[in-house]
Amino acid sequence: MATPYDTTLGLYIGGRWISGEGRDTHVVLNPATGAPLAELPLATAADLDEALAATERGFAAWRATAPEVRAAILQKTAVLLRERMDRIARIATAEQGKILAEAKGEVAFAAALLDFHAGEALRIYGRVLPRSGGARSLVLHQPVGPVAAFCAWNFPVMNVVRKIAPALAAGCSIIIKPSEETAGSAVEVLRCFQDAGLPGDVAQCVFGVPDMVSRQLLASPATRKLSFTGSVPVGKHLMKLAADTMMKTTMELGGHGPVLVFDDCDLDKTLDLLVAHKFRNAGQVCIAPTRFHVQEGIYDAFAAGFATRTQALAMGDGMDAGSQMGPMANPRRPEAIAAMVDDAVGAGARLLAGGAGGDGGNGFFYRPTVLADVPLTARAMNDEPFGPVALLRPFATLDDAIEQANRLPYGLAAYCFTENGRRQNLLGDAIDAGMVAINSVRLSYPDSPFGGMKDSGHGSEDGPEGVQAHLVTKTVHMS
Known part of the structure; x- marks a missing residue:
């Protein structure tokens, strides 16, 4: 071979x-x-x-x-x-x-x-x-x-x-x-x-x-x-x-993709889509979903489901058929992610999964990580992590969700999950991003423009x- x-x-x-x-x-x-x-x-x-x-x-x-x-x-x-x-x-x-x-x-x-x-x-x-x-x-x-x-x-x-x-x-x-x-x-x-x-x-x-x-x-x-x-x-x-x-x-x-998850979504389907998409390419994707803003009524269930699915991911060499997430691309990336995670936990975030390097010997591994209740002051909530870290926060109203989605100077990709058609239209108009996915994680097609604001x-x-x-x-x- x-x-x-x-x-x-x-x-x-x-x-x-x-x-x-x-x-x-x-x-x-x-x-x-x-x-x-x-x-x-x-x-x-x-x-x-x-x-x-x-x-x-x-x-x-x-x-x-x-x-x-x-x-x-x-x-x-x-x-x-x-x-x-x-x-x-x-x-x-x-x-x-x-x-x-x-x-x-x-x-x-x-x-x-x-x-x-x-x-x-x-x-x-x-x-x-x-x-x-x-x-x-x-x-x-x-x-x-x-x-x-x-x-x-x-x-x-x-x-x-x-x-x-x-x-x-x-x-x-x-x-x-x-x-x-x-x-x-x-x-x-x-x-x-x-x-x-x-x-x-x-x-x-x-x-x-x-x-x-x-x-x-x-x-x-x-x-x-x-x-x-x-x-x-x-x-x-x-x-x-x-x-x-x-x-x-x-x-x-770069981007810092907000994800707005409303209480009328199909929760299990939403979780399955988001966990797989968050950790593809070890989170090293400019359009990766990163800031998960979840409506209060389903926040605890979402956090628990996200953490359980994340903990089940198999990390290893990308050549191994059983691996679901490989290493990061260079030695700088795990160090940068570890510093952001430590900063968030120190500011009061709850670590639900991951939060450490892997068992990859000299490889550049960092375990897929989930942080809940992440303060807005944490570095990871403001600077693009570009790695396998999901940041969770609750919101109360539609206006709160839109405010959080548009809070940062980034405007590349955003994701929304809701079964309410009127809300879908409002979100598509109101979110400042070059690409918005609704009830989907697919943003890139050969025949559609790819870019941000x-x-x-x-x-x-x-x-x-x-x-x-x-x-x-x-x-x-x-x-």
Whole structure:
């Protein structure tokens, strides 16, 4: 049987793979054991200059490529992702930690994104405005230019495809910098694009010291669009860099997902959905349900049911078939979660489940944790935990619930559970979030926009909006 980390790491620039000779390297670790998996070469300033030059050449050719050709390459890449799903999923689990079933689901969703954007490549329409005397005005939507994209480690396959697919559909070239901690997944995605026939200058993949890479790529006049998935502070920093050249930006930043649970919900079904969704990917999900505001009449039953289900979850290596939650992605995450839990308990929160590291040896484990009666002053109630911690509080009225949902500067995702149709409509209108799920935990589909508001960012990925974010509008007036 092949090793779970069956890949060769490198930079992809101008259609060729570059290894580590003469370059600094980063050691990729297995989060389940803490053991090294491979060494990743990091780009030099010269490498980045070469990538910028390649992406300019790539844009000139790709924007002139027929939409049907662009669509066919995206579709072929989707086919290759599905054919290689088992191998790519094992690589993702080995370097990121999520359970293998989740990694396979991620690859499947990435392929669906490619299929959708292949169709969108054929649907970039303009319009004709008739004028008097036979004159007319043309409204055209054209690709914005080369894109610099930076993405996080939590969904190492999907995040890469989510950046590349709409850019290519729109006619843009792209330089993508995935996380160094999950490089193998990104490398395999780029190999799928390469094997599908994507010209080498159209997509570049680089790794390196984040600040150095971002400053060099965003300072270049060649770069006309920034797309970023990551934390709020880093997103704000990158936007300041992007302002110097007035480039377009799409920012998918952090969240702190409120969950409003009303006393008329189907309690058992709600608990089953929420516990599974809370602890998928060890809670390392920007749209994860985090602040559970539960109506007073069912609060005790909800807390007991949530804790019981959480305690039953099997934590272990994501490669093990019996594992329901894997390790966290790096050693920093368990430390950060432990500090938040200690702070909340010290402020008066009740620990109902978890609250400690795991039995994973040198792995980066932290047990799925449930805290009840968490004070609003606790750090975890104000800063995004990004880990396996559920925070429970009771509320009395609808107005109280909405006030709590909108209390923070985040506005990415929110969840509501109620059988009252009028209340559902009110919640959908009143909650400040880019995405609201009602009696569901599903927020992401290839054909619907994915994005937030307030400190959670702006712009959308996925759906037609994802392609539109890579276009500029031009009006041509003809006499």
